[in-house]
Amino acid sequence: MGEEKFTAIVVGAGPAGSTAAMVLAKEGNDVLLIEKGASPGSKNMFGGRMYCHALNRILPNFWEEAPVERAVARETVTFLHGGKAVSLTCRNSDWTKPPYHSVTLLRAEFDSWLASKAEEAGAELACNIRVDDLLTEDGRVVGIRAGEDEILADAVIAADGVNSLLAQKAGLAKMFSPGQVSTGMKQVIELPEETIRDRFGLEGNAGAVQLFVGECTGGMPGGGFLYTNKSSVSLGLVVSASALQRSSVRAPDLMEDFKNNPEILPLIEGGKVAEYSAHLIPEAGLGMMPRIYGDGILVAGDAAGFVLNLGYVIRGMDFAIASGEAAARAVICAKERGDFSGNSLSGYQELLKKSFVLQDLEAYRKVPEFMENERLYAEYPGLLTSIFTNVFSVDGSQPIRLHSKILNRVKESGLSLAQLAVDGWKGATRL
Numbered sequence: 001m002g003e004e005k006f007t008a009i010v011v012g013a014g015p016a017g018s019t020a021a022m023v024l025a026k027e028g029n030d031v032l033l034i035e036k037g038a039s040p041g042s043k044n045m046f047g048g049r050m051y052c053h054a055l056n057r058i059l060p061n062f063w064e065e066a067p068v069e070r071a072v073a074r075e076t077v078t079f080l081h082g083g084k085a086v087s088l089t090c091r092n093s094d095w096t097k098p099p100y101h102s103v104t105l106l107r108a109e110f111d112s113w114l115a116s117k118a119e120e121a122g123a124e125l126a127c128n129i130r131v132d133d134l135l136t137e138d139g140r141v142v143g144i145r146a147g148e149d150e151i152l153a154d155a156v157i158a159a160d161g162v163n164s165l166l167a168q169k170a171g172l173a174k175m176f177s178p179g180q181v182s183t184g185m186k187q188v189i190e191l192p193e194e195t196i197r198d199r200f201g202l203e204g205n206a207g208a209v210q211l212f213v214g215e216c217t218g219g220m221p222g223g224g225f226l227y228t229n230k231s232s233v234s235l236g237l238v239v240s241a242s243a244l245q246r247s248s249v250r251a252p253d254l255m256e257d258f259k260n261n262p263e264i265l266p267l268i269e270g271g272k273v274a275e276y277s278a279h280l281i282p283e284a285g286l287g288m289m290p291r292i293y294g295d296g297i298l299v300a301g302d303a304a305g306f307v308l309n310l311g312y313v314i315r316g317m318d319f320a321i322a323s324g325e326a327a328a329r330a331v332i333c334a335k336e337r338g339d340f341s342g343n344s345l346s347g348y349q350e351l352l353k354k355s356f357v358l359q360d361l362e363a364y365r366k367v368p369e370f371m372e373n374e375r376l377y378a379e380y381p382g383l384l385t386s387i388f389t390n391v392f393s394v395d396g397s398q399p400i401r402l403h404s405k406i407l408n409r410v411k412e413s414g415l416s417l418a419q420l421a422v423d424g425w426k427g428a429t430r431l
């Protein structure tokens with residue numbers, strides 16, 4: 001790498017970094033994309049589904065060549081409590097036709113492919129290199145240090161994921177607190193393609209997504225997920241890191257219990273665990289967004305806290321891709337001005353304000369606080385399952401009308417109607 005100076009060094013070949021590098025390289029800029037893993041994606045994990053809109057705008061019909069697993073056609077949310085389950089399912093066969101709404105992915109394959117698109121566009125990819133520090137001159141970022149190597153650039157894009165070392169080194173972010181992140185754990189369980197189609201009632205390239213709320217997290221804020229791939233399922237849990245820290249429950253035990261839940265066991269029976277991984281998720285929304293630009297530096301993707309968890313929708317990939325693109329465009333504009341100061345790079349924030357990234361995070365600003373309400377995970381799944389099992393029970397006893405059945409179950413649960421009304425109103429107005 002010698003004395004060469006790049007227009008931009010992008011740190012992290014996840015979706016944010018590879019997109020930024022690709023967009024910059026396509027416009028003829030010298031870009032170095034640095035990844036600490038042996039290959040892009042080798043250290044990365046997520047639940048399993050990417051909403052397609054952001055990448056489709058940059059690489060139209062990307063699914064024709066990208067290693068996608070299935071097109072999601074069925075969404076299910078299941079509430080679990082005491083061996084009972086209540087599910088809500090939405091199926092849309094249109095989602096299995098291009099332009100796809102969302103697809104399931106395995107990150108090792110997908111991230112490598114996206115980084116290869118950056119290389120194809122002309123970016124230089126360097127793997128197995130961990131960036132340790134930023135180089136600064138008069139308070140301005142002018143490059144990076146990796147071991148003994150010092151490499152210069154007009155701008156550095158920190159796309160190094162949650163708890164970004166570089167955003168902290170630049171003084172833009174602080175170390176997160178446990179209340180701002182969740183712990184995610186996941187197993188990829190291999191099953192024959194035919195078995196997956198049969199068990200989930202799927203045809204062709206259609207995929208299913210199932211989210212779980214309630215006893216799978218021991219009543220702690222969070223939930224379970226299952227995504228169908230071609231010949232495996234991605235199964236896992238996301239649990240509030242602070243709640244997990246306070247509880248005496250061990251995360252691996254929670255995962256084992258989840259796998260043995262009667263709603264899960266028949267779906268994964270006979271499967272072989274091919275992969276186990278764990279990762280943090282930034283979940284405090286705008287509440288944990290650092291300053292996203294400074295002199296010579298921009299912060300994108302998870303490093304900037306761009307994740308949205310509404311319980312029924314979990315998004316980080318589309319935010320990472322769109323913010324990576326915006327960071328690249330801000331560098332391109334800065335280069336045209338010959339000015340890489342924070343002031344010049346502040347166009348990044350303006351671009352994000354015009355895109356869904358900051359608009360969605362702003363619209364759902366109050367969601368992270370709402371999602372901390374432990375009643376959503378500890379009490380409401382029990383109430384819902386007891387109402388529905390009661391509604392469907394026939395035992396020859398005196399008839400009771402629906403509203404009385406519901407009120408009786410609410411009374412038994414110990415929850416007040418006022419509390420229900422407040423939580424219901426907050427849910428309806430925040431989500």
Ligand SMILES: Cc1cc2nc3c(=O)[nH]c(=O)nc-3n(C[C@H](O)[C@H](O)[C@H](O)COP(=O)(O)OP(=O)(O)OC[C@H]3O[C@@H](n4cnc5c(N)ncnc54)[C@H](O)[C@@H]3O)c2cc1C
Pocket residue numbers: 011012013014015016017034035036037040041043044045046047048049050051129130131132159160161162165183184185186236237238279280281300301302303306307314315316317318320
């Ligand atoms: C359990 C779980 C489930 C999720 N489910 C979903 C989902 O279903 N759908 C969805 O859209 N999002 C989901 N997300 C969120 C999504 O994974 C992230 O938002 C997304 O990966 C962010 O991309 P990124 O490029 O910003 O960061 P990352 O994907 O984390 O990439 C950062 C890259 O930087 C590299 N790196 C870090 N530090 C350095 C360094 N010092 N030097 C060099 N390289 C470095 C890393 O190795 C990595 O490759 C989930 C996350 C988790 C943890």
